[in-house]
Amino acid sequence: MRPSDPMSRKLRVSAIFVITGLFVEALxxxxxxxxxxxxxxxxxxxxxxLGVLFFLYSLVFATPHTTDPYRxxxxx
Amino acid sequence: MPTFAIVILVLxxxxxxxxxxxxxxxxxxxxxxxxxFGVLFFLPLFSLVAGMQNEMQRSESTAFCLSCHIMEPYxxxxxxxDPSYLAAAHYQNHRVPADEACYTxxxxxxxxxxxxxxxxxxxxxxxxxxGKPPLPQDIxxxxxxxxxxxxxxxxxxxxxxxxxxxNADPATLPAIKANALSCISSGCHDVVHNVxxxxxxxxxxxxxx
Numbered sequence: 001m002r003p004s005d006p007m008s009r010k011l012r013v014s015a016i017f018v019i020t021g022l023f024v025e026a027l028x029x030x031x032x033x034x035x036x037x038x039x040x041x042x043x044x045x046x047x048x049x050l051g052v053l054f055f056l057y058s059l060v061f062a063t064p065h066t067t068d069p070y071r072x073x074x075x076x
Numbered sequence: 077m078p079t080f081a082i083v084i085l086v087l088x089x090x091x092x093x094x095x096x097x098x099x100x101x102x103x104x105x106x107x108x109x110x111x112x113f114g115v116l117f118f119l120p121l122f123s124l125v126a127g128m129q130n131e132m133q134r135s136e137s138t139a140f141c142l143s144c145h146i147m148e149p150y151x152x153x154x155x156x157x158d159p160s161y162l163a164a165a166h167y168q169n170h171r172v173p174a175d176e177a178c179y180t181x182x183x184x185x186x187x188x189x190x191x192x193x194x195x196x197x198x199x200x201x202x203x204x205x206x207g208k209p210p211l212p213q214d215i216x217x218x219x220x221x222x223x224x225x226x227x228x229x230x231x232x233x234x235x236x237x238x239x240x241x242x243n244a245d246p247a248t249l250p251a252i253k254a255n256a257l258s259c260i261s262s263g264c265h266d267v268v269h270n271v272x273x274x275x276x277x278x279x280x281x282x283x284x285x
Binding site: 005008012014016018019028029036037038045048055 | 130
């Protein structure tokens with residue numbers, strides 16, 4: 001899989017959403033203010049949720065590799 | 077799970093997800109696919125649930141309630157050195173867990189009590205940050221204090237069931253149990269926090285946390 005593949009790009013985008021959400025969550029966990037819970041759920045949860053959903057979306061709608069050597073091999 | 081363990085788990089998950097960002101090609105192998113599923117599905121959701129559960133638990137702590145500026149006098153009322161102050165007497169004598177003092181009395185011991193308490197907390201947050209918060213002494217309960225919350229601990233206790241005042245009139249105890257005679261607003265245990273009405277002579281207990 002090359003970094004420029006659509007699947008790679010989707011995985012990257014998904015991972016970036018997840019990482020950002022996880023950092024928001026980590027900050028909220030050490031931030032002892034009542035609003036931390038709301039930030040965790042509304043921002044952290046939304047970013048993680050988006051990342052996970054985008055990952056699942058990329059799996060479901062992944063296009064098969066047409067250059068797959070096993071598929072390209074002629075039947076014997 | 078302790079907070080620091082969840083923070084470590086969250087950061088570990090973020091680092092693993094970082095590997096997918098830097099080297100997405102590793103997901104071409106079977107092990108890489110398993111890694112991608114772990115770090116982009118399982119670990120983030122697990123971390124989120126663990127974090128939310130941790131925050132929910134933290135929201136029950138006395139320190140959490142008192143972290144709002146407006147609640148400071150209520151926290152101070154727990155240290156009043158006078159046993160007639162109901163909240164102070166309960167807090168100082170550990171009749172309620174000292175680290176969950178507010179939640180223990182102010183949650184609703186009914187089926188959806190915890191859920192309602194959390195919704196109430198969100199409403200407090202909205203008023204605190206986006207609305208016009210009242211003065212501490214003007215804060216009122218949303219609904220009259222239900223005896224059920226007191227009876228959650230006191231029901232069946234000897235001091236309650238056989239207390240002289242509770243048994244002076246045979247109708248008193250059944251009325252308390254039926255919530256027809258309020259524990260705190262019928263002139264019996266009506267000094268609770270009394271914020272704004274302490275006067276100059278009130279003393280504070282130095283112990284506790």
